Amino acid sequence: xxxxxxxxxxxxxxxxxxxxxxxxxxxxxxxxxxxxxxxxxxxxxxxxxxxxxxxxxxxxxxxxxxxxxxxxxxxxxxxxxxxxxxxxxxxxxxxxxxxxxxxxxxxxxxxxxxxxxxxxxxxxxxxxxxxxxxxxxxxxxxxxxxxxxxxxxxxxxxxxxxxxxxxxxxxxxxxxxxxxxxxxxxxxxxxxxxxxxx
Amino acid sequence: xxxxxxxxxxxxxxxxxxxxxxxxxxxxxxxxxxxxxxxxxxxxxxxxxxxxxxxxxxxxxxxxxxxxxxxxxxxxxxxxxxxxxxxxxxxxxxxxxxxxxxxxxxxxxxxxxxxxxxxxxxxxxxxxxxxxxxxxxxxxxxxxxxxxxxxxxxxxxxxxxxxxxxxxxxxxxxxxxxxxxxxxxxxxxxxxxxxxxx
Numbered sequence: 001x002x003x004x005x006x007x008x009x010x011x012x013x014x015x016x017x018x019x020x021x022x023x024x025x026x027x028x029x030x031x032x033x034x035x036x037x038x039x040x041x042x043x044x045x046x047x048x049x050x051x052x053x054x055x056x057x058x059x060x061x062x063x064x065x066x067x068x069x070x071x072x073x074x075x076x077x078x079x080x081x082x083x084x085x086x087x088x089x090x091x092x093x094x095x096x097x098x099x100x101x102x103x104x105x106x107x108x109x110x111x112x113x114x115x116x117x118x119x120x121x122x123x124x125x126x127x128x129x130x131x132x133x134x135x136x137x138x139x140x141x142x143x144x145x146x147x148x149x150x151x152x153x154x155x156x157x158x159x160x161x162x163x164x165x166x167x168x169x170x171x172x173x174x175x176x177x178x179x180x181x182x183x184x185x186x187x188x189x190x191x192x193x194x195x196x197x198x
Numbered sequence: 199x200x201x202x203x204x205x206x207x208x209x210x211x212x213x214x215x216x217x218x219x220x221x222x223x224x225x226x227x228x229x230x231x232x233x234x235x236x237x238x239x240x241x242x243x244x245x246x247x248x249x250x251x252x253x254x255x256x257x258x259x260x261x262x263x264x265x266x267x268x269x270x271x272x273x274x275x276x277x278x279x280x281x282x283x284x285x286x287x288x289x290x291x292x293x294x295x296x297x298x299x300x301x302x303x304x305x306x307x308x309x310x311x312x313x314x315x316x317x318x319x320x321x322x323x324x325x326x327x328x329x330x331x332x333x334x335x336x337x338x339x340x341x342x343x344x345x346x347x348x349x350x351x352x353x354x355x356x357x358x359x360x361x362x363x364x365x366x367x368x369x370x371x372x373x374x375x376x377x378x379x380x381x382x383x384x385x386x387x388x389x390x391x392x393x394x395x396x
Contacts (some may be wrong), residue, residue, distance in 0.1 A: 003290070011246040013241040016233075017226050030287055032245060033252050033261060040249040043211040044242040047230060051238040052209040054231050059319050063231060064202045089228055093199070101299075156371045 007033070012141065035131055060129070061106040063088045071095075071104060078102040083128065084156065086110050094142060102140075106131065110148035115198040119155060127156075131163055138166040141175050145172050177182070205231070220372075257328070259304040263284045269293075269302060274298040278335040281391050282325065282354065284308050285341065291339060303328065308346035309353055317353060325354075329361055336364040343370050343388070 004009060007029055014025035032040060050195070056062065059070035064070060071077060081102030085091050091104050111120040139160055143149040153169060160167050173191035174183055183191070201209060205227055208361060218247035254260065256286035269275060289302050307320040328342030329337070337358055341347040351367060355378060358365050371389035372381055380385050381389070 002268070002340060004252060004264075006244070007261065010244045016237075016241075018229050019222070019225075024217070026287065026290065026302040027217075029248060030261070030285075031216050035247055035249070039214075040245050043214075044245040046204070046208045046211045047242040047245075049204040050227060050231055051233070051235055053204045054202060054362065063228070065204060066202075068201070070202065089224065089229075091223065111234045126303065131330050152261045195391055 005108070011028075050108070056106075056108075060104045061108055061126065062091055062104055063106075066175045071140060076101070080125070080135055081140065082130065082136055082138075083140040083142050085142050086149070086152070090144075102138075107143075107152070110146075112148040113151075122152075125160070128159070131160070131165070136163075136165055138168065141167070141169040201220055208320070229247070233318040239278040254304075254306075258302045259306055259324065260302055261304075277336065278333055280328065280334055280336075281340050283340050284347065284350070288340060300336075305350070308341070308344075309345040309350045311349075317357075320350075322354070322357070326357070329358070329363070334361075334363055336366065339365070341367075351394075 002008070003086050007070070010029040010032065011022070011025045012155065014020050014028045014165050015022060020028070032043075035043075042138075053065050054063050055065075057069070058067045059072040060069060060070060062069045066073070082105050083091075083094060083100060083102055084105045084107060085094065086107050086109065088106055090105060094104075105127045107122045107124065109117055111119055111122065113119060113121055139156075141153050141156060143153050155190045157167060157169075171194050172187070173194050174180065176188060180188070200206070205219045206229040208230065209220070209223045212218050212226045213220060218226070226321050230241075233241075237317045240323065251263050252261050253263075255262045255263070255270055257270040258267060258343050260269060263273070266332070276299050280303050281292060281298060281300055282303045282305060283290075283292065284305050284307065286304055289304060292298050292302075303321065305320045305322065307315055309315060325386055328334070337354075339354060354364060355367075369392050370385070371392050372378065372385065378386070378395045
């Protein structure tokens, strides 16, 4: 069967979004048609606004409407610590903990030779520049423990060694609320490896 | 932490959609920001187009840009059979089987006293009118076997009896590919009840 044209178009657009399959796309599109026209117009405008108003902070490469971004220009932030993440969503996750009050550096990717992404394709140069030009005391690597993440962390670790600053990596281990017997071997191995004295 | 404003707005809009939680909404919004501006503009326009161009067929109350809709105005359709569904998405599901070539009637809801929805709040009057004015030989009730669906089917069954036309209901039973031992009791009971001779 063929959907009526504007419906087919909308379904197609929803389906391009990550983790939205054909069935979900249809349900979302039908839902939109039942929303009030005003709500749909606001949604439509929000898409345009987000795309056109948001760009990247020239300091830390976080997504923001301003450059420097809200975090880089916040005077209450500890300017001697930089937390290195791969994507804005990781920055958001860390911010939500309310535990970190330093600055960030968003690499905008990870080193991945298979995908043809080398050290020069992500924001590593800019990180070195920041460390050179500012009085940085610690760099925290908060990068996923994936193959690409491990490669990037190793590379950064070596690259930053000559700067003689503290370089740390977030701890990997058992997540809170998880039971030992259900943890996968890799996580458990990491937890053992990273054990601390009590 | 606070999202930069246009991002927060867009996340909020995504979150209003069905089965999109705060995390998915954030991921979708970040994805939109990484799409090309052209793509985002097309998406934005598709929302407006779907909302403003699609309305309901005055015959069968299917969502469509035209009235009568593509199905009602298709001369190859069997005009003596009406399949009654609750929502456009059910119509779409049946169309996808390619097994049905009659007309439809979309009730736009189900009788649900708890929610204050009575027979006059859904398109039952219009269904009676169609049956009265046209030479209808069969009405197929293709309504979900939920509490509201059962109530609506029962009500329609009684209401349509005096017309002296064939009234059928789609079969409920074991889905194909399902194993007996994993079927829930209700489904199995329905399957037994609806057994056919071989």
